[in-house]
Amino acid sequence: MDANSFYCSAETVFRPDLEGKAIVALSNNDGCIVSRSAAAKAMGIPMAAPWHQVREGARRKGWEVKAFEHVAEKATAMLANSWLEDLIPRYRNVSLMDDVVRIEQLIRSRSEELKNEMVEVSLPFEVTPDEMAEWADHVAGDSRQEGLQRLAIKCLQRPDQLAQEVLQLKVDAPLNAMIPMAIVTADGFTDATIRSVDNDLEGRTYQMAANHLGIDEVFVHAAFQRIEEKHGLTVDDLVAVIMESPFVEKEQEHLIRIGIEAWKAGDAIKAIHVLVPQVEAAFRGVLAASGASVRRPHPKVSGSKVIGFGDVLSQLLFKEGALKDVGFHLRALYTDPRALNLRNKLAHGLAHGATLNMGTANLVVHSLLLVTLLVKQSG
Numbered sequence: 001m002d003a004n005s006f007y008c009s010a011e012t013v014f015r016p017d018l019e020g021k022a023i024v025a026l027s028n029n030d031g032c033i034v035s036r037s038a039a040a041k042a043m044g045i046p047m048a049a050p051w052h053q054v055r056e057g058a059r060r061k062g063w064e065v066k067a068f069e070h071v072a073e074k075a076t077a078m079l080a081n082s083w084l085e086d087l088i089p090r091y092r093n094v095s096l097m098d099d100v101v102r103i104e105q106l107i108r109s110r111s112e113e114l115k116n117e118m119v120e121v122s123l124p125f126e127v128t129p130d131e132m133a134e135w136a137d138h139v140a141g142d143s144r145q146e147g148l149q150r151l152a153i154k155c156l157q158r159p160d161q162l163a164q165e166v167l168q169l170k171v172d173a174p175l176n177a178m179i180p181m182a183i184v185t186a187d188g189f190t191d192a193t194i195r196s197v198d199n200d201l202e203g204r205t206y207q208m209a210a211n212h213l214g215i216d217e218v219f220v221h222a223a224f225q226r227i228e229e230k231h232g233l234t235v236d237d238l239v240a241v242i243m244e245s246p247f248v249e250k251e252q253e254h255l256i257r258i259g260i261e262a263w264k265a266g267d268a269i270k271a272i273h274v275l276v277p278q279v280e281a282a283f284r285g286v287l288a289a290s291g292a293s294v295r296r297p298h299p300k301v302s303g304s305k306v307i308g309f310g311d312v313l314s315q316l317l318f319k320e321g322a323l324k325d326v327g328f329h330l331r332a333l334y335t336d337p338r339a340l341n342l343r344n345k346l347a348h349g350l351a352h353g354a355t356l357n358m359g360t361a362n363l364v365v366h367s368l369l370l371v372t373l374l375v376k377q378s379g
Contacts, residue, residue: 007035022063026051031094051094072106077113081188104189111188125215135219136226144231148241151223152369155216157209157329166204170197181207183337186352192337209332210339217359220366235260238365245372247285252278260365268361269353275364276334276343280309282371283318283330290317309343310335326370333363 003009007025012018022039026032031051045054072080084103091099139154140147170177177197182190194203227233239257242248248256259274284306288294292315295304312318313335318327334343342360345351 005035005037008037008040026094031090051096055094055096076117077110077188078117081107081110081114081184082182082190085190107188111186114184114188115186127218132219132222133226136222137230139223140226140230144227144233144237145241147223147227147231148369149373151220151227152366152373154223155220155366156325156370157212157216157332158325159205159209159328162208162212163201163205166197166201166208169204177204185350191341194338203338206332206336206338209328213333213340213363214359217362220362221359224362224365235264242368242372245282247289247371248278248282249285252281256368263358263361263365266358268358269356271361272342272356272364273346275361275368276346279330279334279364279367279371280312280343282368283309284312286323286371287312287315287317292317329370330367333367 005023008023011023011025020039021037022043022045023037024033024040024045025035027034033045033047033049033051033054036045036047072083075083084107087103088100091097091103139150141150166177180196181194183192183194185191192203194200194207197204224233235257238260239253242256242260243250243253255274256278259271259278262268262270262274284294294312295306297303298305309330313327313331317323318330332339335341337344340355342351342355342364345355
């Protein structure tokens with residue numbers, strides 16, 4: 001079938017108000033004009049012209065620039081925001097920054113509606129009190145030092161084991177293994193997309209780690225409680241163990257003490273905000289001790305700056321060899337948007353109250369055990 005000015009004609013099916021007006025359609029990738037209505041041709045608009053060459057003239061004439069937005073207006077918020085997000089890079093590619101801002105505002109305006117469309121799905125995970133008590137007693141061991149070291153090791157997320165669980169998902173729940181997932185922020189934007197098991201085993205593994213971390217919050221709490229009951233575990237005791245690490249600077253002791261005191265007192269928000277930067281600094285110390293550079297030139301002033309946690313954990317030291325599991329665990333907890341991404345959410349003011357609870361605080365304190373015990377043991 002041949003159709004006259006097809007893309008422009010198709011647009012008038014959705015927008016009858018454009019009938020008879022000058023319309024052009026742009027290509028997806030390079031923003032060039034690929035279709036012109038008769039009125040647009042009569043105005044002398046050339047075929048294949050890059051939009052940025054005719055944009056200003058079009059704006060002066062009051063032209064409207066939209067890309068399938070009228071369909072999004074009639075769709076559910078979840079579907080609409082998915083379409084609208086796809087427009088942002090297209091507008092950005094052709095330098096339509098005003099339209100980028102406009103689309104971002106449209107997405108935010110529908111974020112509450114999107115939340116209401118979501119349905120919480122949960123799967124029960126049952127452990128009897130006796131089973132939990134037996135596990136915690138085993139972890140606590142025969143001494144405080146042994147208990148803390150076992151806790152650090154037991155609740156470590158191991159990528160190879162998690163990947164095997166993900167692959168088993170193909171057998172147990174094949175439909176779930178094929179359906180892609182999107183991690184959506186509170187204001188309606190997609191932080192990360194996780195594809196099928198076959199196409200994105202790494203993304204699925206990080207997502208599985210996030211699920212395990214949510215469960216391990218309870219186990220870490222039970223283990224800390226049992227260690228305290230059997231061997232005693234005061235603020236001074238825990239700070240002393242942490243400060244034994246060669247990777248923790250003496251200057252950090254004051255803030256670590258404040259954070260541990262808040263954790264012991266049940267003040268999760270204070271503990272998390274104080275201790276997460278100390279975890280980052282300690283693992284930056286691990287990287288520096290390996291002989292790697294932990295600074296880079298500052299892009300705006302004469303000088304240098306330390307690298308962030310994401311850059312620290314992206315180094316080979318934390319992706320291969322003895323510290324592979326530690327690096328994966330920390331990325332899943334702190335820096336990867338496909339998992340909990342705690343550090344980045346804190347740094348950008350995106351962590352909400354439901355995340356900043358004692359379960360998360362337990363995981364942060366557990367991170368300090370990794371740097372003081374597991375990393376030290378690994379050399």
